[in-house]
Amino acid sequence: MLTIRELTVRLGGRTILDQATATIPNGGKVGLIGRNGAGKSTLVKAIIGEIEPDGGAAEMPRRARLGYIAQEAPSGTRTPFEAVLEADVERTELLAESETCTDPHRLGDVHERLIAIDAYSAPARAARILVGLGFDEDMQSRQLDSFSGGWKMRVALAALLFSAPDVLLLDEPSNHLDLEATLWLESFLQSYPGTLVIISHERDLLNTVVDHILHLQQGKLTLYPGTYDSFERIRAERVAQAEAARANQEAQRKKLADYVARNSARASTAKQAQSRAKMLAKMQPIAAMSEDPSLSFDFPSPDELRPPLVTLDLAAVGYTPGEPVLKRLNLRIDPEDRIALLGRNGNGKTTLARLLARQLEPMEGDITFSGKIRIGYFTQYQVEELPSGSTPLELMTRAMADKPPLAVRNQLGRFGFSGERATAETHTLSGGERARLALALVTRDAPHLLILDEPTNHLDVDAREALVQALNAFEGAVILVSHDRHMVELAADRLVLVDQGSARPYDGSMEDYIDFVLGRNQPKAEDRPGVQEAKPQRKAGAIAREELKAARRKVSEAETRMSRLQKQLDELDNALVDPAKAKGELARLGIGEIGKRRTATAEELEEAEMAWLEASETLESVMGGAA
Incomplete structure (x- = not known):
């Protein structure tokens, strides 16, 4: 049980948490929600002890293990696979001890504990988690320093999930994930055996995984039973x-x-x-429960252009001459098209987006743009790289240097920047405000084609709903890359799968695609719309190899245990035959006690022999499957 008791935190003279109180039950799966800047991350930091509260406390049972992703991503020459396995500290220490221990009794205890914690299946479990988060066999064996920061954070998440703490705290875990990895994470968390507290603005995740919603508002906590949809109904009432x-x-x-x-x-x-x-x-006035008036998205409408806006004809694109990332691209984009790009990170979605945004030229084939087309391209880099010493008004004035001040103010107002917010320095803006400002900048000239690459990472649930409504009202075309399937389902009417070095229409629905990713209701390979079989086969091969290693380890462990027990049995038999020759502890025991130990050891040896037989059969089965 996690108990938050009258927790108060003040930062920079502002009260973030004001005697916040809540009790989270054992095994509960709780979604922690609140508007951007409400203090969700502050609450988590207070729970893990990173912030010293000004009052109150967060309490757990003494022996409960708490898990949280550190801000610093893992690095070095280790591989993702090694980093994940090392996350189970007890297993790592016991395996190291088993290699050097010379005391047979201690060695027996070590091996028994390794069996108890299922240590020898750990490599297979680690591989499954890494595969689920998008690491194929080759990526699992590369050095951590060869990965980007986003992929390193995936390793950190994999290590945390593998360590299986009693209380798991996750702060926006899907921000570094694609849709496919997000779906896998949801499936994993649904069956997580411990207590889960997850900060998330993913409506589908909050409806699929959690059984309680913990709402943080004005420094106070309120626990609601049920999913996010049920919370919304209660809140509306x-x-x-x-x-x-x-x-x-x-x-x-x-x-x-x-x-x-x-x-x-x-x-x-x-x-x-x-x-x-x-x-x-x-008479104390009752405060109006109104929403944040700055929650605003309003994309300016472009002038009309005749279709098509963009045409790709057998185009290829990449970064290294002669090595295209995508090839044989055929795509037509018309005004008011709503296209979502599907596919795992690294398959080329951003590369295709950059080609459409005119940031890359085709290596082969043709790309044709309408002569007067204007394109707005939003990426997370724009949010992260906003100059810290400027204000929204200054940035927009520079971007719209040829426009009068009224037009500049109007564009800022479309995205909620009016009054003091227009002149606030960017480093004081919340993540959601920075995302809105970046969107305001890229749409300042009313683009005909709006390309959005993960636009929701810094937006809370309400802001995402506002963005969906704005996209649906937008009169231009939209290319959307997002791991938020709620947004994809509501804002896109065409799906394009980017995979296996190309991009092609995906004929199924989002539900079909989700079923495919999760391996549910699968048709035959030749009937799957827009999907090829090679990658799942490679993943299955990687998992099978890890299962083979685990099976061999179990056989070896069972043999070691049988050898130890047989040695103990021989010593007990000798002590019964000739008590005068008994050594160590046996020399101090009577015949009756030695007989009892002999019986117990014989039974344990019989169990070990049965375990060895089962492990041997499993090994033969796995080897047969691998063949």
Whole structure:
């Protein structure tokens, strides 16, 4: 059980958490939500002890293991596979001890503990987690320093999941994942045996994985049972009730104020008027439960162009001459098209997006653009690289140097930057505000084609809904790359699968694609829309090899255990035959106690022999399957 008791945290003179209180049950799967800047990450840091609270505490059972991804990504010459295995510290230490230990009794204890923690199946488990998060066999054996920061964070997530802590804290784990890895993570977390607290703005994840919603608002915590959709229903009811109560109170205030105004001057009613004036002064106003008024997306509409906007004809694109990432690309984009690019990270979605954004030239074939087309291209790099010493007004003024100040203000206002927010320095903006500012900048000239590469990473649930509505109202074409399938389902009407060095229409629905990724309801390979079999086969081969190693380890472990028990049995037999020759502890025991130990050891040896037989049969089965 995780208990948050009257937790108070103040940062920079501002109260982030104000006596926040909640109790999370053992085994609970809780989605921690709240608007951007509400203090969700601060709460997690207070729970793990990274921040010293100004009051209250977060408490867990003494022996409970807490797991959280460190901010610093793993690095060095280790491989992802090695880094994940090392995350199980106990297993690593026991295996090292088993190689050097000379005390047979201690060695026996070590091996028994290794069996208890299922240590010899660990390589297969580690490989499965890495495969689920997008690491093929080759990637698992590369050095960590050869990966980008996003892939290193995937390794950190894999290591955390592998270590299986009693309480697992995850802060936006899907930010570095593609849709395929996000789907796998959801499936993994559904069956996670421990307590889970996850900060997420993924509506589908919150509906699929969690059984409670922990809402952080104005420094307070409220725990709701059920999924995100049920939380929204309850919240809508409470908002309606609060608004009704506020309206009723306002009517009362007006009635009291009117009575005081009409009766204060009359001697016969002055006393009653004075009493009502006191009531009016004591009446605490009920705050309106309105949403953040700056939550705004409004894409400017482009002028009309005749179709097509873009045509690809057997085009190839890449970064190294003679080594295209994608080839034989055939694609037509018309005004008001809504196209989502599917496929794992590294397959070429961003490369295709950059080709369409005119940042790359085709190596082969042709790409034709409408003569007057304007293109807006949004990436996460733009959010991260906003100059820290500038304001939204200054950045937009420079970007729209040929436009009057009113047009600059209007563009900022479309995205919620008015008044003080327009002149706030960018380093003071929340992640969601920075994302809105980047979107405002890339759409300043009303593009005909808007290309969005992971636009939701810094947006909370409500902001994502607002973005979906804005995209649906946008009169231009949209190319969308997103791991948020809720957004893909609502904002895209065409799916293109980027895989195996090409991009082609995906004929199925998003539900079909999700089923394919998760291996559910699979048709025959030749009937799968837009999908090839080679990659799943490679993954299956990697897993099979790890299972073979695990099976061989179990056989070896069983043989070691049998040898140890047989040696103990021989010593006990000798002590029974000739007690005078008994050594060590056996010399201090009576015949009766030695006999009891002999019986127990014989039974344990019989169990070990059965385990060896089962392990040998499993090894033969795995070897047969591998063949």
